[in-house]
Amino acid sequence: QDLAPLNSDTEADRIEWSALQQKFGEVPKAAEGTRVGGVSKTLTNEYWRSLGEGYQAYADKAGVEVVYQAAQSEGDQLGQLSIAENLISQGFNALLFSPQTDSNLQPALESAKSQNIPVINVNDAVIPSAEHYVGNVQRDNGMRVAQWFLENRPQGGKVAVIEGQAGVFAAGQRTAGFTQTVTEGGKFEVVASVPGNWDRQVAYDAASTVLQQNPDLVGFYANNDGMALGVVEAVKAAGLQDKVVVFGTDGISDAYASIRAGELTGTVDSFPVLTGEVAMEAALRLLGGQDLPRVVSTPQALITKDNVESFAVKGDALREVLLKQAAN
Amino acid sequence: MSSTDSLATPRPARRGFKLGFGLRDAGTLIGLVAIVVVFAALSPNFLTERNLLNILQQSSINACVALGMTLVIIAGGIDLSVGPTAAIAAVAAAAMMVGGAPILLAIPAALLFGMACGAVNGILVAYGGLQPFIVTLGTLSLYRASALIYTGGNPIFGIPPEFRALFNGAILGIPTPVVIVAVLALLVWIVLNKTPLGEYFLAVGGNEEASHIAGVPVAMTKIASYVISGGLAAIAGLILVGRLGAADPTLGNLWELDAIAAAAIGGASLMGGKGSVIGTLLGAIILGTLRNGLTLLNVQAFYQLLATGLIILVAMLIDRATRGRG
Amino acid sequence: MSSTDSLATPRPARRGFKLGFGLRDAGTLIGLVAIVVVFAALSPNFLTERNLLNILQQSSINACVALGMTLVIIAGGIDLSVGPTAAIAAVAAAAMMVGGAPILLAIPAALLFGMACGAVNGILVAYGGLQPFIVTLGTLSLYRASALIYTGGNPIFGIPPEFRALFNGAILGIPTPVVIVAVLALLVWIVLNKTPLGEYFLAVGGNEEASHIAGVPVAMTKIASYVISGGLAAIAGLILVGRLGAADPTLGNLWELDAIAAAAIGGASLMGGKGSVIGTLLGAIILGTLRNGLTLLNVQAFYQLLATGLIILVAMLIDRATRGRG
Amino acid sequence: MTSSDPDRLRLIDIGKSFGPLRALDGVGMSVKRGTVHGLLGENGAGKSTLLRILSGVFEPSAGHVEVDGVRLSGHGPVAARRAGIAMIHQELQHVPELTVAQNMFLGRPLRTAGGLLVDRRAQERAAAQALAPLDAAIDPAAPIRSLKVAQRQVVEIARAMMEDAKVLAMDEPTSSLTPAEFDRLAVLIADLAAKGVSIIYVSHKMDEVFRVCETATILRDGRKVADVALKDTSEAEVIARMVGRELAAAGHKGFAREEVVLDVANLTRGSAVKNTSFKLRRGEVLGISGLVGAGRTELLRLIAGVDRPDSGAIRVENKPLALGRPRAAIAAGLGLLPEERKRDGIVARRSVRSNIALSSMHRFSRGGFVKKRALSRESERLMRELNLRPLDIERPIGQFSGGNQQKAIIGRWIAAGARILLFDEPTRGIDVGAKAEIYALIEKLASEGRSMIVVSSELPEILRVSDRVLVMREGTIAGILEREAISEEAIVALAVPRSETAAAPSPTLSATGS
Ligand SMILES: Nc1ncnc2c1ncn2[C@@H]1O[C@H](COP(=O)(O)OP(=O)(O)OP(=O)(O)O)[C@@H](O)[C@H]1O
Ligand SMILES: Nc1ncnc2c1ncn2[C@@H]1O[C@H](COP(=O)(O)OP(=O)(O)OP(=O)(O)O)[C@@H](O)[C@H]1O
């Protein structure tokens, strides 16, 4: 009962996704008529649609029914809560929540708990009282990019961050992870860390202003890929594509295409389809009575032109790549 | 073109006035009934007692905010800052309670914060002579920023269980928020229909210059509308804190649009001077029903958006057709 | 309180009208100058030619949308659906171009889409007799949903470089979008100040009944305002596609607020009948300057929000103080 | 050919209902080519409704309209105008932000550049030409909101005159005008009639009707009671048929006492009111006369606290009054009946009762609640006394005829217990019967010890009610006439600026000065 508030990035009771099979064995067979409900943040971002594809793909394999719903827009906190409550009242067997904020799905979580419906918090915002969490380490997104800078730009320089919506957990963590890591050696200076509101246009405008003030900038880190693609355009418009690198987060297909085209330097892919599959797997394991650790962490990888092709595969092929990576 | 003009209304409108339920509200009700019938036909789960209570509960926060919005709109204004106002109140109450202050101190404090936010809006509008839209657009940013800065962007957890019980329990099987909002609606109805202030709201929104000359305290009337709106937003914030068990500084995002939509569906005119408490409640319930029904039918998000837009338009057209022009 | 009453204004207002630059616009200009002075003092990079062009470029999209919004507001309406309208137009143009259609077909097609969206709004308002706010709130959902459903939520990439060059190049060192919007502003100014239609906009927004009695085609006038607004939103969408190289179905999020803010800062009255093209342009530039300056100063997100709210309010108060009441 | 038909206009069996209310019932009327036809009746008799049907604003519930024997096809203002019908509306219809010229050409602008652009200059020229015979001082390029009511009315008249219509309906065109302006209008009307235009003239001013009209139709309660040839009848007879009873002509009765209740000293605001001082006694009725734009309205607004004076002082019952605050003025016992009823007087959507209650909430509320019953009783009583028609205090005031709205606003101040009433054109648009009632009311209020200032452009009215007459000229007091000295000649002599002759246009606002 008395769970400590969850911090998905630091929680000690955790397991790598790749170790599930090994530690808990086969996924128990789901009972006839099992229904799992997914509540997403928004479907206007490819990331969340891919997550849903993962749910669906795994559910299809396991022969369970899945319903995947999303709020009408990002930031529609109460709308999302209504959706979650309505799913509960319809008697779903397990629920996968990707909440808008750390708190907005709390009542749904409680009412599910009181009806013994397992709930998994999948990614992004973290409900402190969540008993189960599947997702990647948000801080790690930024840290990986920072690592790239430290390795590939040893001479240091000026960098800038385009942040997501103010006050959103993922945005804050990614920014903090990047900023802290990159400035550790003292060679890099974060000259600007400005809001892009998850919006391509806002990111473009912010990036062009930053560039104009700092034409000697080395690179940008954007909190998601949509914004990163806007930043790429701003960099091109300033004629600095050879000097300024741009990194995004999420690994949406457009980001891959842009990396291939040599425009976007890289993105931290957190493999949403796989994350969805893992989340569904975890749900079925919970339904089967297995006692999973509180956090199941899912993979992520920094994708650049060098390794883009090896990650640009789907389904089981991707699993293999990632399992191999995890084994190293 | 004008044979069923506004002129047709005098008698019914008058009777309606006494019952507090006018022809216009009947139109809104018909819109709601139409929506309910459609959903009931499509989803067996829809017309269960539990689901209906669910709808009321889900509509209660919007209804609470929309009540205040209705008064502001009637008095000729608009309040875009309700969401951040609620956030400030919620954060203030939560911080106090977490800091050990008793609930009975935190609640009035939150109310005061909400009313103070409203007062700032009202003063800028009434004495600064600025347009309500632009004033509250400005304070929308201002209040939100204040909440974010104070909390550092993090939600405040650790709300005492007694507080949550107060705002998130049930009375005789009816969720507390529904009861609270019903009581508030009654109060607002009384203010609007039975007190001098209500007369003033309607008069100032109807003809500000004439009201001024007739000795209506125009500035105070406007300010009062914003203060009440701020207070009700604060209560909505507290209800939400009760439900969520946390006070998030981003709480209340987009509330203004829902509240304005509820008031407008309920017959409030954004030109001022017109609006109804019952209409607004029905408007909020229509919006809540829509969400609930579409989720029950498992409509995909994009199509939910499509349906929401369509249904609002169709409901308004039905309403319009039933009550004639006015 | 009212010593510089309307009595004082007839003459100047009249002269101003002829030059297209009234007293009211001077107030807005002073607000802008105040903001510029502050930023120039705080950031050495602010007053460079390059940054000023940058500001213009960044303001151009909002200005374009706000021009149409100004006409709608003057005619007594409001258009909340501009963002999704732009998205529909952008997506349509992009899909056509990616499908191989020539640019010169795609652009007018996009315009037509935008104007059609506007026409739907206008018809619902003028013939459906619904409130503009609620109509365009409904179509806001409707149009957005259409764009999302058509694209499946994915942005369309692969915009031909010629198209991008057209909307994202520079003419004599001035960014094309700025030139485009300047030309559009001139056109809108002419429509508003020199044509019968412009007179009708002002008349219908100023006194609908009198306009009807005088034989003004009220319904067509309203529809025209929305159609123009839709067309301008479509152009704004195209400019953005040119800039970003992709047509995102979620493009144009919250544009309506920025556009309304620009128009209101520029002196448009949301009660209708009043508004100025130059004022709106200044309003858009004020908002653009704000964003630019705060980014240059690398103000943290929460404080940016705070500053935006504060500065809007202060600019409006300055404006108000300089031009007296009106 | 129908053009030989002498009846230019025929209204056939017109009926109109507003919900349960029958505003018109089988009204028929015909007007010959080139004649001026009066349309008479009490407030609410249905005159405006009839004319609005004629001009396409309302659709009749029954009957139809023929012009030159041709039945009007289609409805709406445009169709009516196309058939050659022009109208001056009782409630002035204009767009405040647009200029005079723009308003005059609203809906059919003069065009240039192949019809693309508005020819503003030509419009202003034409407007100036149309305005010249009425009031040359009105600037066609000034926004209409900067004009006073009287001038707006002149604009409205000029606009209709410009239309080159076959039928011109004038609904109380002179309600805000002075006799001098009526004189000029009468000349224009005669000219138009001579050109074959048929004119319908509605007015409550009997002398005007008898001067310009040859024939007249009398309405009562939505029905026609008579068609009369005016040269065969008398004013008294017409009034009797309108009202349904004889009106006793009454003389002036004075109730002025010694005690000064209002002391205005050196009140100044811009050039509208300059250094004005006077005293008002208990029970006294002080008439204020003057030409259009003389500053009378402004003076009342200053006293009532609606506008703030630049300098000066006011004492009410020997206590200084806070200036520029209507509430202070009301608390001190003042009440203003504004000239522009629709803009400054009523809240159109609210009921008569609510409009009455607006200034006396303190009287009609207890413990924070409105005492609705007491309020209704009092409102009903007042409105019965003032003869509100229909006597339904729950009806939105906007649905009443203009005269009845006026009664409700007077009721507002009586209900508020005002001791000093400031009446700005109190009988503007009020019928003869009600006018007599209002005069009686003024006397009754005076006898109760209330004091009144009555601004009026109607000299007979001033003569009828005033104990003293203050004449204003260009913002200053030209003189004060004691009861014995009051006469039309004396007033006119004071009112007209010395440099001008009586026939010249009156001085007006946006005149050349600034
Ligand atoms: N829009 C309306 N809605 C409802 N009733 C109306 C409306 N317009 C007029 N009436 C009613 O119709 C009747 C006739 O009104 P109308 O305005 O024609 O009178 P009138 O003869 O012009 O009076 P007045 O001399 O006061 O102008 C009145 O009882 C009035 O209350
Ligand atoms: N809006 C305005 N614009 C310009 N001048 C004004 C305005 N209002 C009042 N004035 C000035 O005030 C003077 C007095 O106007 P006021 O309306 O008080 O006169 P009045 O005697 O009541 O005339 P009316 O018969 O038109 O009501 C005018 O001559 C004019 O100089």
Ligand SMILES: [Mg+2]
């Ligand atoms: Mg009339």
Ligand SMILES: [Mg+2]
């Ligand atoms: Mg006057």
